[in-house]
Amino acid sequence: MPALGARSEAVGVLLLLLLVLGVADLAPRARHPTQSQRRYTPDWPSLDSRPLPAWYDEAKFGVFVHWGVFSVPAWGSEWFWWHWKGEGLAPYQSFMNENYPPGFSYADFGPEFTARFYHPEEWASLFQAAGAKYVVLTTKHHEGFTNWPSPVSWNWNSKDVGPHRDLVGELGTALRKRCLPDILRVGTVWELEDEVSELHAFERHGLSSYLSAGSINQSPVLINNIYNRYKLSGDDVVVNDRWGRNTSCHHGGFYNCQDKYMPHSLPSHKWEMCTSIDKLSWGYRRNMVISEVVKESQIIKELIQTVSLGGNYLLNIGPTKDGLIIPIFQERLLAVGKWLSINGEAIYATKPWRVQLENMTSxxxxxxxxxxxxxxxxxxxxxxxxxxxxxxxxxxxxxxxxxxxxxxxxxxxxxxxxxxxxxxxxxxxxxxxxxxxxxxxxx
CATH class of the missing domain: 2.60.40.1180 (Golgi alpha-mannosidase II)
Structure with missing residues (x-):
């Protein structure tokens, strides 16, 4: 299982919120009808032949958001439940013994995930000011809690517990109101494999049967249905390479390969550098100190290097349980936006040149x-x-x-x-x- 501050190898598919929200009719029309009409088969050779939608390569910069029940203890990492109950790590057990009464369960954190100060319009304004062209929200992490009103989550979701709101839907609506679809896009990430539930966002559309226990090998079936059953295969859906074991850096529309992956030379396949402003965690931590926050110059340097090598840069923040994005995270995002307001022409919709880096220079x-x-x-x-x-x-x-x-x-x-x-x-x-x-x- 993952170490402190790491995300599972099975985490994630980057996907627009259109299916999750049940508003596929709001999707922009595919720009390449021949691509959307193509039929794929549930095997990697066929699925990997699908062209990458142009919008994703042109976007270059996105914001990642890790938010969920793990934002309540807000200590150690977003894998709090697993480190505490799965691995039984001593620091996590000590934290619970010192701060919570005996018998306190992880489920007891649910009502405290209030999202009381969650104003998605303010999030949308911040992300736009940061220069992001897409936003990716963790809609379900390893402990199975869904940030939307899932009917098959055994009431372990944001509508029945805690906020009593559709957090995913509200953010999608706010971003669409603020930005034209061709300017800023919305995506979701969830854990493909977790210890509580194997049922995911697509159960609304009859796909949950493909995700029964231990079904990570059925990932090609799920992706195939996304591409074929729903008319989102033009400019709308992109998927990464985190579809289970032995898929990383091998299968998917683009590759993450591993957390904070940065190649040394130009890769042959589209890739994404996924990293966090907090050096030690993806979710919000109350015990974070300033030395553990990535500096502005380092973030901008990574963005430049990533784009020069043909990648996208996905920068993560972790909101509080109340739905607040703390000032240091806002400051870092706005610093990127200020830099892009001047230099964005050299970033957005660019391609790698015949030379990526001057020898031994910056x-x-x-x-x-x-x-x-x-x-x-x-x-x-x-x-x-x-x-x-x-x-x-x-x-x-x-x-x-x-x-x-x-x-x-x-x-x-x-x-x-x-x-x-x-x-x-x-x-x-x-x-x-x-x-x-x-x-x-x-x-």
Whole structure:
């Protein structure tokens, strides 16, 4: 089973909320009718042949939300129930003995999961300000509690216990009201394998029979039905590689491979770097300290590196049991949004360039059409940026995102392209970390 702060290898499918909410009629029409009309078979060769919807590759940045009953004890990790009852780890047992009366069960946490200050419209506003193009919510974690009114959860859901609300549905509605479908999309994640329930969101649509005990090997059957039975196979549904054992980094529309996966070179398959602002947990922890919070510069650096290597960056937060997103998480998300407001052109809808990284330097490349973007993490002391790989032509022009004027440049047979950066004080620069030069007319 997972170690502290880790997520199960079986966790997760990234999926739009349309099915969960029972509002498939709100789905945007597929842009590629021939793709949505294609029939698949319940085997990995067939399912893996499905083209990845273009919106996902273009989105680049999403927000992950781990929220559930584990947000009540809010200690250790989101795998609180398993570490306490499954593994019987001493720190978790001591925590319970010191803070709760004898006989207190995990189910007793349910009524305390109130979501009293959960305002999905405020969440939507924050996620949009962060520059996210999709949002992924954990709708059911390892202990089986569903954040929507599931009729087969033995009353272990957010409608019957705790909030008495459809948390998933409310967030989906808020995001759709705030953002056009083509601007920000909504997804869900649930545990495919848990110790309490093997029944999931799709029971409303007759798919629960494929998910009886020990049925993780039936994952291709479930995915096949999603692709074929529901008309969401165009631009709507994407799935990852966490469909059970031996699927990670092998099967799915995109690969997570493992938590916080970051390849060293350009992968051949679409992938996603999934990470958390809290270094030690995905869910909210009351015992988190500032040294365990990832710095702004590290988050932006990971985003740049991920996109340069062809991936998407999914950044996780954990709300409190009341539905609050604590200020440090808000601050980190807004910092990303501020940076993207200037440099988003070099991130959204880009492709990897023929070179991803300058040798032994901190310059990462992306491309879009005829434009090449060089994102450099350290401002050169002499104010001249040296790039070895772009080949200039008579029509080459160079600008910095956030600065209107063209930049002067020259070439050197040894140092390559030399770009004279704006001579401005640090406070006058468009961003304080990671700047982008845009090159047009280069080979």
């Amino acid at each position: 310059v990462w490349y992306t491309s879009k059409g005829s434009c090449v973007y060089a994102i450099f993490l350290h401002w050169p002391e002499n104010g001249v940026l040296s790039l070895a790989f772009p080949i200039t032509t008579s029509s080459t022009t160079i600008t910095m995102l956030g600065i209107q004027e063209d930049l002067k440049w020259s070439t050197d047979p040894i140092k390559g392209l030399l770009i004279n950066l704006p001579q401005l004080p640090p406070s006058a620069l468009p961003v304080q970390f990671a700047w982008t030069v845009k090159l047009t007319g280069v080979k």
